[in-house]
Amino acid sequence: MADLQARTGEDKRATEVPVLRWEEPPEGPVLVLLDQTRLPSEEVELVCTDAPALVEAIRSLAVRGAPALGIAGAYGVALAAARGFDVDEAAQALAGARPTAVNLSVGVRRARDAYHAALARGGDAGQAAAAALAAARQLHREDAEASARMAEHGLALLDELLPGGGHRILTHCNTGALVSGGEGTAFAVALAAHRQGRLRRLWVDETRPLLQGARLTAYEAARSGMAYTLLTDNAAGSLFAAGEVDAVLIGADRIAADGSVANKVGSYPLAVLARYHHVPFIVVAPVTTVDLGTVDGTSIEVEQRPGYEVTEVLAPQAQVSGAGSGIPVAPLGTQAYNPAFDVTPPELVTAIVTEEGAVSPVTAEGLAELCGKAGHARA
Incomplete structure (x- = not known):
């Protein structure tokens, strides 16, 4: 390579x-x-x-x-x-x-x-x-085709939940063209809103520990001419408290049969915040991300990343991975808890949007029906 x-x-x-x-x-x-x-x-x-x-x-x-x-x-x-x-x-x-x-x-x-x-x-x-x-x-x-349909379905759902436009959307990690054969999943919905003049602000979580929001989502938003603002992950609560978030849009790496959603770590706290503040929490992912063979969230294997991604920060122009490539921010030998993902239970998810449409409320039966409609049945 x-x-x-x-x-x-x-x-x-x-x-x-x-x-x-x-x-x-x-x-x-x-x-x-x-x-x-x-x-x-x-x-x-x-x-x-x-x-x-x-x-x-x-x-x-x-x-x-x-x-x-x-x-x-x-x-x-x-x-x-x-x-x-x-x-x-x-x-x-x-x-x-x-x-x-x-x-x-x-x-x-x-x-x-x-x-x-x-x-x-x-x-x-x-x-x-x-x-x-x-x-x-x-x-x-x-x-690529699924990406376009997810954007269409997701924007329709946003307009139904938040009539009048002017959406202020909070997103986590990176879900645009960089993760897709098309324009992405959750980011594609925000981009569709932007193109139709209905996006007021895209709030971009920096997404620790690898800063995929800061490095990648902000990169894509800037290139698309979107109105966006970057924030630290732990500043999201203050945005909700100030009434500055109309909806949360995230992607998914695996969706269990019961509707539990594994996504970049930090997604679950956003779902809790969204529920408390009565803000829609919407997951956008293709049907291929639904794993009917995984019964529930506790059955999802969560990848653990190296500790140095937490104990070091990157030097300017340095590559993202590789122990010792960053600047130490913790004492030598510090142990780090660094899961790549967390799991959000279905009761905290307002809707799951796929290329085949949306499931809301999120139930095992609704997901199974959607997957069957897509011809996507995995044991």
């Missing part, structure tokens, strides 16, 4: 720097990723030539966000197949790279199943690799 190039220019939209793309140079196929650990200071691309390089990119958060991880996982299987590596071994490594994000394993499985189905039909290795790549490309297209 290597840097491909750095891009410059202040006027380009985020969607003009693709999150990931498949390329076929003379030396063999590669998966090219926008390295999100280098944003917002520079736009640098990474080239992955095999599944281990992609696994490392996923673990380091060079590529991240539930839908994008699903797409990356599918392309990773296709890459292993095209380059003649062990497809099942690559699939297993990719699927386990980020355990909480269910889309990753879904994307891996789709490409792997397409590969084996082609072999079962009598195809050779080349035809099976082509089938895996076709599955990855189809998932990429589907996610």
